[in-house]
Amino acid sequence: MLAVRLVTRVVPDLAGVDPAQWDALDHGPSPFTEHGFLRALELSGSVGPGTGWEPHYVLVEAEPEDPSAEDAGSPSQGRTLVGAVAAYRKDHSYGEYIFDFGWARACMRAGLPYYPKLVVAAPVTxxxxxxxxxxxxxxxxxxxxxxAALVEGVRTVADQLDCSSVHWLFCSASEHGRLAEAGFCPRASFQFHWRNHGYADFDAFLATLSSRKRKQIRKERARALAAVDGPVEFVPAAEWTRHDIARLESFYRRTCYAHGNEGYLTPELFELLPRMMPQRARFVRVRRAGQIVAGALCFQTEHALYGRYWGCCEEIPFLHFEVAYYAGIEHCIREGLPLFEAGAQGEHKLLRGFMPAPTFSNHWMRHPGLHEGVERFLRGEAMEVGQYMGQLARFSPYRKDDDGRPLPLPDERPSMGEVGEAGEQAASRGDDAIELG
Known part of the structure; x- marks a missing residue:
């Protein structure tokens, strides 16, 4: 085996990065840092010029010590990718779901620039x-x-781009701890996740709920399914028709408009998914009188199902719950998937079997006073959310002999009792409490 040296470089897109080498890195359960997803965002214009998301990929490659041992036709030829980070220069804080608008306001009041900043994240996810x-x-x-080389590479990018701060969003629990040791302030939040405890079928899951919640879910499912044609379908992107793509994109756009925005994803993103993520992306499709009337975009790996965008062109009672939650739970049971993440926020998920589960981020501010202020705020925020999660747990829909507490995946996630967190609502309320030291 040849001796190697490590080379760190930064590239503005993934066009020149071998997809096989990128995807051979350990991504854990999530598909949202895979080459296909990130490249589809680039090619569709969902990130890049004019979006406020400017990619800067930090790569660490192993290069033979003896360059003559390999064909050195290009700067990366003969190198093997051994580590990477997807970072983005941001001109705003939209599409992140870890709220720092209050921090930006604190900087503005102090006469300090908050943008640009550097974010390490799966964009808009x-x-x-x-x-x-x-x-x-x-x-x-x-x-x-x-x-260590990758973290230092991220710091260097922040320096070169004159970024005010670095934010690692929705990182793993193990990364969360190590980044805190490296000087990035830990921040915890939570979502509602469903865990598959080896249920034989949907009825077996229902049997773990209280009688009242069990009856409620059965009633909601019955009303929703009686109004549509047959069961909900999970259609891999490889099988989408042009009509499927058009309907899915229109559902996404309608939901965005209903919430007062145009959405972060371009129409081209939906057109690229069949080629870039043929088995990962799924159209959760619903028909009524033969026509597609509702649906959702989900992503599936061997370890988890991720619900992303729901929409409809007809308002049908309880159909949102069926498409966004119940059909996904049933699909996870059928496919043997241990985890279902149905998106950010939503206390209404709790009553449908989704329990509070910790999520993590880490933050570094260039200005020492702001960094100290953020650090103080986050300590108090963690206590608030630890209390809030405890309150939520008391409303668990599960029977007392089966509390539905999330089971950790093999590599990372601690139980919610091990982590104090602040919910996104509490975070957005408290952000203005940041003071510069």
């Missing part, structure tokens, strides 16, 4: 996943060294 992607073949000592 509030789903937990690894943010520091490493080769699974690395020895423990190599993992430590390459992770």
């Amino acid at each position: 509030p789903a937990t996943g690894r943010r520091i992607l490493l080769s699974p073949s690395l020895a423990p000592s190599e993992r430590v060294a390459i992770e």
Whole structure:
């Protein structure tokens, strides 16, 4: 085996990065840092010029010590990708789902610039996943060294772009702890996730709920399904027709308009998914009188189902709950998927079997006073949300002999009792409490 040296470089897009090498890195359960998803965002114009999301990918590659041993036709030829981070220069705070608008206002009051900032995240996607992607073949000592090189690479990008701050959003629990040790203030929030405890079928899941909640869900499902044609379909992107793509995009746009915005994803993104993520992307499709009247975009890996965007062209009672929650739960049981993340926020999910589960971020501010103020705020915020999560747990729909507490995935997630967090609502209320030290 040839001796190697590590080379760190930054690229503005993934056009020149081998998809096989990128996807060979350890992404954990999430598909949202895979080459297909990130490249589709680039090619569709959902990130890049004019969007406020400017990509800067930090790569660490292993290069043979003897360049003559390989064909050196290009700067990266002969190198093997062993680590990567997807970072984005941001001119705003939209599409992040970890709210820092109050921090930006605090900077404005103090006469300090808050933008640009650097964000390490899956763009416009509030789903937990690894943010520091490493080769699974690395020895423990190599993992430590390459992770340190990537974190330092992110800091260097922030310096070169004159960013006010660095934000690691929806990182894994293990990364959360290590980034805190590296000087990035830890912030915890939560979502509502459903865990598959080995249920044989949907009725077996219902049997773990209180009688009242069980009856409510059965009633909602019956009313929704009676109004449409047959069961909800989960259609892989590889099988989408042009009509499917058009309907899915129109549902997304209608929901965005209903909430007063145009949405972050361009129409081209939906057109690219069949080619870029043929098995990951799913159209949760509903027909009525033969016509597609509602649906949702989901993403599926071997470990989890991720619900993203719901929409409809007819208002049908309880159909949202069926498409966005119940059909997904049933699909996870059928496919043996241990986790269902149905998106950000939503206390109404609690009554339908989704329990509070911690999510994590880490933050560094260039201005020492702002950094100290954020650090103080986050300590208080964590206490608030720990209390709020405890209050929510008391409203669990599960029977007392089966409390529905999330089971951790093999590599990362602690139980909610191990982490104090602040909910996104509490965070947005308290952000204005930041004071510069």
